[in-house]
Amino acid sequence: MPVCRGKSALEQLNKTLEAAIESALRSAQQAGELPQFEIPRIPVSPPKRAGQGDWAYPAMGLARLARKSPLDIARLIVDRLPKLGFAGKIEIAPPGFINCTIADDYLRKQIDAMLAAGTVYFRLDIGEGKRAQVEFVSANPSGPITIGHTRNAVVGDAMARLLEAAGYAVQREYYYNNAGNQMIILGKSLQLRYWQQLGDDAPLPADHYQGEYLVDIARDLVAEHGESLRGQSWHFFKEVAEQVMFRWIKRSLAAINIQHDAFFNETSLFDSGQIWSVLDTMREHGHIYQATHWEGADADEIADVTSKGYEPATWFRSSSFGDEKDRVMVKSDGVPTYTLPDIAYHRDKLERGFDIAVNVLGTDHFSQAQVVKHGLRALGMDPAPIDVIFLQMVRAVRWNAELGDFEAVKQSKRAGDFDTLDDLVAMTSADAVRYHMLARSPNSQLDFDVDQVVKQSNENPVYYIQNAYVRCAGILREAADRGFDGDDADLNLLGKEELKFIRKALEMGNVIEQAITLYEPHKIAFFAHELAGVFHPIYDEVRVLHSEVPAETAKARLRFYRAASTVFGCLLQLMGMSAPERM
């Protein structure tokens, strides 16, 4: 699903300004006005208050190096600053800020540029010609998508969209395992549920899958096949369960606008022998040994393993890469642990040549992810392209008045639970799920307040943002009905407020870049909300089709709203939300 494809038109003004300031400093040094020193990177940033320009540079950071007062340094910079196409006023403010304002003319031109380019206007070129992969969700097909997977799915897909907007060619991948113990138990659980449906006394052991969804599948099997499956082994039921699960998973994800390009099966690493070649290479590099316990084990650990009576296992000396202990690659019974295929999978990823490979995981995989990176180093590879977004826990909660506190919503057999993606969507909406799951820093725990999202949806940021788009659409629709267009508008008739909106919109490029370089896609959600906050007061005040608005002014304003519509359309697309024409 390509987002914002095409050639970039958006200039990242902060970068232009930073480069200009550096050049001014260099020039001042050459002229002997400043001593020689390495110019530190001091970023320009948008100031917090009005009247301080659009971008501010604190020259205070240079005072020590330059052995001059910040104000003097600021003056030297401003004197030698190259001409900037976008700059209006450039002012110096105590204690040593350089405040640069974007010229109104430049802002007006951007409206034309946005209309000419459409959402492509906001595309960046930092990922041009590069390939990125986002691996996310990666839930084994043993049950429905839970609320935890949902956060993972939303963050991963948003990351993918942001990377696309930054110019990367992005692949969305889903890694899964359908071979392990869990899947065997799943098959056996379904088999028992099937027998139960036939009226047999077939109790489900406690370690089997208790979920009601297997009963549903069993019921369907009876409806379709009657008793004819009674003789089938658990293998058969595993296959059935897996197929149904994946169908459900894909359908659930599609409901929130998420689709993977590739599904990578862990089993293929066994079939192709890749896990063994990984192990061989690690052994050749001297990182593998056979033992009943790891080399650094203390007396307690040794006593513990001894009591279990293990035969020797195959260990990876990960401690030599900084791990706190070594890890088992192949258990004493000859079966590999999860870690070995995981290393093989990531080797395969690196060999596929992605410039960036983002992995979205819960924090419970923190240690595992470290071990995988150690493993890649042991293979002589550089794991640098691989980055992991760790998500803190998420749970559905609701207010409990008796407790006077929030209470986790647990998966329950009865209707009215909210613990799966389907439940969340049913009770709220796909857009609400996407926004609320995205609008939180990955390393904050998230309590998804079901009642708030449901009950107060009228006061929801989701609708606040979408309504900005809807309002633009309303104007454009009405204008079209009246046969009114703003194509030959004089944008000089626009007011300060409209230009303020354009100013804010121009920050989007920086937000996208920050979101992908810091791996914090939630930034786009907050930006969207802020931008809507700038929009609504304007909409309230600046009318287009009103008897008191002169025709020429109306044309200019119509053009402005057309541009605003483009901006919100792009933002909603980036967040995977719908852009409704009406609400």
Next chain:
RNA sequence: GCUCCAGUAGCUCAGGGGAUAGAGCAUUGGUUUCCUAAACCAAGUGUCGCAGGUUCGAAUCCUGCCUGGAGCGCCA
């Protein structure tokens, strides 16, 4: 015990060296003849967990501590 994350307004959370710390929700009062109320305008609240340190400047970086959460398997 060790590692990671969080602690900011009544609640949910942004901000992660720069100017007077923000938003939503909740509370209070006001706003619609003509695209508009899922909106707008106005009002109030803070020992940025605690204590030191670094810096011209710290909510932000460092150290220690307190509280809450997650992880530390021959599980996946």
